[in-house]
Amino acid sequence: MKEIVVISGKGGTGKTSITAAFAMLAGKNAVIADCDVDAADMHLLLQPDFAKSEDFYSGFKAEIDQELCMKCGKCKQACRFDAVKKIDDSYNILNLDCEGCGYCAEICPVKAIQMVEQNVGKWYISKIKNNAQMVHARLGIGADNSGKLVAKVKKEAKNIAQEASKDFILVDGSPGIGCPVVSSLSGADYVIIVTEPTLPGFHDMKRVYELVQNFHLTAGCIINKYDINKEISEKIKSFCKKNSIDIISYFPYDETFTQAMTQGKTIVEFDDGNLKKILENSWKKIISLTDQH
Amino acid sequence: MKISIASGKGGTGKTTLATNLAYLLSQKSPVILADLDVEEPNSGFFIKGKEIHEKKVFRMIPEWDKEKCVLCGNCQRVCKFNAVIKLWEEVLVFNQLCHSCYACSELCPQNALPMKTYEVGKITEFEQNNLHFIEGKLNVGEEQAVPLIKETIDFTNHNYSSDILRIFDAPPGTSCPVIEATKSADYIILITEPTPFGLHDLKLAVEVMRELKKDFGVIINRYGIGNDDVVQYCEDERIPLLGKIPNMKKAAEAYSKGELLSEAIPEIRSAILDIIKNLQDREVLL
Ligand code: SF4
Ligand code: SF4
Ligand code: SF4
Ligand code: SF4
Numbered sequence: 001m002k003e004i005v006v007i008s009g010k011g012g013t014g015k016t017s018i019t020a021a022f023a024m025l026a027g028k029n030a031v032i033a034d035c036d037v038d039a040a041d042m043h044l045l046l047q048p049d050f051a052k053s054e055d056f057y058s059g060f061k062a063e064i065d066q067e068l069c070m071k072c073g074k075c076k077q078a079c080r081f082d083a084v085k086k087i088d089d090s091y092n093i094l095n096l097d098c099e100g101c102g103y104c105a106e107i108c109p110v111k112a113i114q115m116v117e118q119n120v121g122k123w124y125i126s127k128i129k130n131n132a133q134m135v136h137a138r139l140g141i142g143a144d145n146s147g148k149l150v151a152k153v154k155k156e157a158k159n160i161a162q163e164a165s166k167d168f169i170l171v172d173g174s175p176g177i178g179c180p181v182v183s184s185l186s187g188a189d190y191v192i193i194v195t196e197p198t199l200p201g202f203h204d205m206k207r208v209y210e211l212v213q214n215f216h217l218t219a220g221c222i223i224n225k226y227d228i229n230k231e232i233s234e235k236i237k238s239f240c241k242k243n244s245i246d247i248i249s250y251f252p253y254d255e256t257f258t259q260a261m262t263q264g265k266t267i268v269e270f271d272d273g274n275l276k277k278i279l280e281n282s283w284k285k286i287i288s289l290t291d292q293h
Numbered sequence: 294m295k296i297s298i299a300s301g302k303g304g305t306g307k308t309t310l311a312t313n314l315a316y317l318l319s320q321k322s323p324v325i326l327a328d329l330d331v332e333e334p335n336s337g338f339f340i341k342g343k344e345i346h347e348k349k350v351f352r353m354i355p356e357w358d359k360e361k362c363v364l365c366g367n368c369q370r371v372c373k374f375n376a377v378i379k380l381w382e383e384v385l386v387f388n389q390l391c392h393s394c395y396a397c398s399e400l401c402p403q404n405a406l407p408m409k410t411y412e413v414g415k416i417t418e419f420e421q422n423n424l425h426f427i428e429g430k431l432n433v434g435e436e437q438a439v440p441l442i443k444e445t446i447d448f449t450n451h452n453y454s455s456d457i458l459r460i461f462d463a464p465p466g467t468s469c470p471v472i473e474a475t476k477s478a479d480y481i482i483l484i485t486e487p488t489p490f491g492l493h494d495l496k497l498a499v500e501v502m503r504e505l506k507k508d509f510g511v512i513i514n515r516y517g518i519g520n521d522d523v524v525q526y527c528e529d530e531r532i533p534l535l536g537k538i539p540n541m542k543k544a545a546e547a548y549s550k551g552e553l554l555s556e557a558i559p560e561i562r563s564a565i566l567d568i569i570k571n572l573q574d575r576e577v578l579l
Contacts, residue, residue: 010333011465012304016490038466039302039497041490060373080394096472096505101394102373115373141501144469147436175303175465176332179436182389198549200308200335207333210433228542229549253542258518261489 007173009204020045030168033157034136048126060100068112075104147179197232220246297478301494303465306514311462319424342419351410361405368397481509488519515540536568
């Protein structure tokens with residue numbers, strides 16, 4: 001079983017549209033994991049049935065029992081996040097600021113502070129429209145545990161894939177370079193970076209590749225909208241060659257991506273021409289590349 | 294006045310809007326533009342100012358002092374983030390997991406975990422006439438964006454008078470980094486695309502802003518490409534639609550080269566000017 005993770009660094013490069021198309025091409029050989037938990041969109045194209053759902057608990061927030069509190073102010077002194085506020089005569093926790101470190105609870109002389117575990121989201125196991133299974137999630141508002149939710153989604157996908165002896169886990173990773181991406185990448189067999197030939201796109205790709213290198217992972221690259229700036233596309237190509245990143249394919253600037261999305265379809269279901277062909281060839285190439293590594 | 298520009302989904306034009314708004318407004322009076330998308334800051338490609346200052350940003354991480362430690366294990370017990378682990382003969386600190394809360398350090402009976410500085414990124418300050426551009430950039434390998442976002446906002450607060458208009462380019466998504474980049478703002482602009490992904494992520498962003506009790510409006514970028522569902526949604530929810538930026542392949546090409554769209558494409562300039570006028574009518578801008 002191979003775990004293939006698709007990332008992009010920058011948002012809006014077409015990562016999710018391309019991953020969803022691969023999901024359709026992989027069919028029942030793959031388990032799909034949507035790890036872009038912060039803005040999970042893949043379900044709009046793959047139509048999962050949300051068959052099984054579970055709450056996700058992670059992290060804590062402090063709560064003060066006003067009956068027990070003797071107003072000594074030690075919690076306020078200890079808190080490094082300015083999350084304890086004195087309002088009139090009482091001490092209160094500012095929920096949005098509390099990091100859940102538990103320092104205040106540890107030192108409160110009368111044990112008036114409880115650390116309460118937080119429900120930060122939900123995760124689901126679904127069947128999608130081609131009957132493959134998909135694990136996905138929804139992060140609650142302002143939650144700071146996206147990395148942990150990503151890890152959970154990946155772990156469940158792995159369990160399903162192992163039990164059913166699937167060939168692939170296909171992961172739609174998160175944008176950026178922070179904790180959710182790090183969680184998305186951990187344990188990957190092959191990383192696909194979807195980029196676009198814009199100065200920001202190239203810059204973000206280089207940053208996220210640095211991260212890929214830190215994990216000693218092998219990667220391939222897909223350049224979307226390669227024709228909006230051929231000069232930068234060439235630069236991306238040489239960057240890939242220099243760093244032994246496989247070049248998987250190029251997609252032209254094409255509003256078909258959006259048209260397919262507007263109908264809730266992946267590109268391979270919507271388009272019978274050029275884009276579909278590139279996607280099919282890309283997926284074949286990815287299978288053979290992951291076999292080599 | 295602080296205006297934060299956010300979006301549920303990445304790549305919808307946050308940076309385009311932030312840089313062009315700041316640039317056009319700075320032709321009349323001083324503006325501060327802060328790039329708080331510290332994981333992947335991109336505003337700097339479009340604002341070509343002169344660098345006037347760079348500062349490294351640190352946070353505090355405990356460092357184990359083998360000589361003083363008696364291996365009591367209290368540090369591991371108090372750390373809620375599993376960032377410090379006591380093994381048989383040593384204590385390990387995992388920098389990436391540490392939230393710098395000081396609990397292990399200050400509660401160690403032997404003072405064997407003094408807090409030391411640890412570099413997480415840098416803040417750079419640029420100047421282009423009336424436009425002051427502040428960029429926060431996270432080091433690759435550092436997983437926590439929030440402390441650097443906080444430092445970048447503090448930097449603008451300490452170095453500039455509060456009378457000057459601030460525009461924040463917030464990170465994408467709906468989790469903690471976005472909250473950090475929007476919670477101190479007076480007004481939030483949510484930018485989206487007229488597509489199913491755009492609408493879905495806009496709804497999440499709207500939920501966040503309502504939860505934070507923020508005043509906000511919506512701008513549609515690449516208007517014309519998808520369908521009218523976003524417009525309908527804003528009408529149904531009575532969310533002010535502040536403007537529409539037209540979809541043009543030319544814009545994608547100019548963006549790719551780092552050109553400021555309001556300089557390169559007249560249609561986009563006039564769309565941004567309309568947005569400014571709209572914000573003035575609503576008294577968000579003077
Ligand atoms: S430390 Fe405990 S007793 Fe003292 S003010 Fe805080 S909650 Fe109240
Ligand atoms: S748990 Fe930590 S962050 Fe939250 S109030 Fe207590 S000391 Fe502050
Ligand atoms: S609390 Fe201090 S003395 Fe105890 S194990 Fe940790 S570092 Fe060592
Ligand atoms: S400072 Fe806080 S988060 Fe960091 S290791 Fe110590 S207890 Fe854990």
